[in-house]
Amino acid sequence: MALAALSCVVAATVGLHAPAGADVPKLSESGAYGYFSRVSLFGGPANNSGPAPTVTLPAQGSRTPVTAVVPSAKAQYGPAAILESGEQRVSTEGTPGPNGSTTSSASARGIRDAPLPLLYETVSSTCTARGSELTGSTSLAGQLAISTFAAPDPREGNPKDVVPMPANPAPNTERTGELTNIGDRFRVVFNEQIREGGLLTVNAVHMYLLGPIAIGDLIIAQSRCAVGAAAAPGGTTPGPSTPPETAPPTTVTAAAAAPPAREASASSDGSSTNVVPVALGASVVLASGGVLFLRRRKSHPFGNGGR
Known part of the structure; x- marks a missing residue:
């Protein structure tokens, strides 16, 4: 059960940054990865963690699944973990080309009852390319929580302001919100589907x-499927990752006390350095059976004892 969220406009005293999404990797071939994060705090440098684990369909294709599995994954920024996950599993297979077909999938299992900013049970995405047809879907299993960098303890209090959330969300289902005590805003897209020519990218969750x-x-949990020429080998390059237009999003707001920020150098399993972590109160949580809810929590930096 776990997940974190914030940020875009920085005060003049700290400088300006490109909008979120500007440096998400763009991959031009069929494949999948478990997670990717890129975060800048207080005007500091943006740092990447991931993408990992990752698989790419060979140029000649593969009739058997190309897979990668890791028992756990973590995106660490100083003492704050923006993501801490259980098993992540990715797979891709098929034959590229105009008459071929490919299938890719990605899943991430969460850690229950852990005081982490990102809490969830299982999220997964899948896509299929067959001829000129591209299809994709996302599944949200069990409990999923969307929170700020403060580590919410699920044992504290009851959820507030419950909003229904489907277990199989429609493409580009969106939730937005603002932490009114500090003015930080966030946008979460479930089953994000991005079509670029003959390539379909499906992100189970994109915050x-x-x-x-x-x-x-x-x-x-990103899955990618390409048809025709788009299945040729490609590389990872910076670039925007903007979803297509969607219906007006549901908006949620929260107000809570924000503990003071602490400076620290950062390290990550996926490489991240020299960022300034921040602890914030309030949580937006997607509960069992597919429910998005907001709850207030006690204010303390990074959860229990700074973990």
């Missing part, structure tokens, strides 16, 4: 951190 304190992205 856009919209500032002013933090700016960046967190993507969980």
Whole structure:
């Protein structure tokens, strides 16, 4: 049960940054990865964690699944973990080309009852390319929580302001909100589907951190399927990852006390350095059976004892 969120506009005293999504990797071939995060705090440098684990369909294709599995994954920014996950599993297979077909999938299992900013049970995405047809879907299993950098303890209090959330959300189902005590905004897209020519990218969860304190992205369970020429080998390049237009999003707001920020150098399993972590109160949580809810929590930096 776990997930974090924030950021976009930074005060003039700290400088300006590109909007969230500007540096998300763009991959031009069929494949999948478990997670990717890129975060800048307080005007500091943006740092990447991931993408990992990752698989790419070979140029000649593969009739057997190309897979990768890790028992756990963590995106660490100083003492704050923006993501801490259980098993992540990715797979891709098929034959590229105009008459071929490919299938890719990605899943991430969460850690229950852990005082982490990102709490969830299982999220997964899948896509299929067959001829010129591209299809994709996302599944949200069990409990999923969307929170700020403060580590919410699920044992504290009851959820507030419950909003229904489907277990199989429609493409580009969106939730937005603002932490009114500090003005930080966030946008979360479930089953984000991005079509670029013959390539379909499906992100089970994409959180856009919209500032002013933090700016960046967190993507969980990405699957990619390409048809025709788009299945040729490609590379990872920076670039925007903007979803197509969707219906007006549901908006949620929260107000809570924000503990003071602490400076620290950062390290991550996926490489991240020299960022300034921040602890914030309030949580937006997607509960069992597919429910998005907001709750207030006790204010203390990074959860129990700074973990």
